[in-house]
Amino acid sequence: MASEPPGETAAVVPAPPSAAAAPIAASGIAELGQEAVEARVPHDTDAVIRCDRLVRIFAADGIEVQALQGLDLLVAKGELTAIVGASGSGKSTLMNILAALDAPTAGSVRVAGHDLTTLTPRDRTQYRRTAVGFVWQQTERNLLPYLTAWQNVLMPMHFSAVPKRTRGHRAGELLEMFGVAYCADRTPAMMSGGEQQRVAIATAMANEPAVLLADEPTGELDSETARTVFGALRTANTELGVTILVVTHDPMLSGQVRRTVAIRDGRTASETLRSHETDADDTSGHAVEYALVDRAGRLQLPRDMLDALNIRERVRLEAEPDHIGVWPDSAANPQAGES
Secondary structure (H helix, E strand, O other): OOOOOOOOOOEEOOOOOOOOOOOOOOOOHHHHHHHHHHOOOOOOOOEEEEEEEEEEEEEEOOEEEEEEEEEEEEEEOOOEEEEEOOOOOOHHHHHHHHOOOOOOOEEEEEEOOEEOOOOOHHHHHHHHHHOEEEEEOOHHHOOOOOOOHHHHHHHHHHHOOOOHHHHHHHHHHHHHHOOOHHHOOOOHHHOOHHHHHHHHHHHHOOOOOOEEEEEOOOOOOOHHHHHHHHHHHHHHHHHHOOEEEEEOOOHHHHOOOOEEEEEEOOEEEEEEEEOOOOOOOOOOOOEEEEEOEOOOOEEOOOHHHHHHOOOOOOEEEEEOOOOEEEEEOOOOOOOOOOO
16 A cells, blocks of 8 residues: 655754753664653644654664654644655655554654554554545555446445445545546546546545545656646545645645645655645745754754755854854864854
């Protein structure tokens, strides 16, 4: 169903006085979870997706790769949010954890009221059946090739013991809603890529999940077909009220949502907020990009700003009434002049 190492420099700013002090660095993986608990400050309890200091470390042949390095993320109910980032930034690792296909090394993650760090194998199966839906880039991961579109949409409801009459009604309703009712009797091999993805969205919504996870759903489609598939995602969001988190490299798609979160080096690094969502043919709308301060008080400075000021190891901070000034350390970097 679905499926990263470091490179950028991160700057550290002091946490506000009311926040918990940053913990001492953990000496091993076992301590990371305890750090997350001790450093916790009040978090948005209304969020459908809550990631708190999420860490994922992969180890092989004595080498550790930190795919997620204390990632924080909040997604409110009913949001349609895009996740962007370079290859290896941690996007797919995050999606696998949210899908309960993987478990974090440390930190906490809750989705639709489920604490994913405490689920038993049976709980995980039930969670994937009822709480979240999935749409992946590879169509073969979304649909069973020997079943028709109608049968694919029916299948999740069958395993969740939905009454037979309700199954048929809902399957027809979903295929109609996403504009693929005419594909009801077709197997995936008889459908185009865009039709397959729209049927996949219908299948993902069959059990009325609270959250829909979409990992590069338009990655293998041309731009026109991608617009159609994104339109189906927006329909699911507006008509069915599902919260959607979509990973994408497609600037057209990420530019059409109100909120886009960028991940860099395993952390949420910046967030772009738009004054309103745009449709496929409208790129207007005011957008502002913000750097994100995590719950330990850290932020990542954009690489182009670091390079422009020759910032390498440390910076000097000055608190002003309405902002924090950041200056390169001219002693450590002789070429860097103060601004």
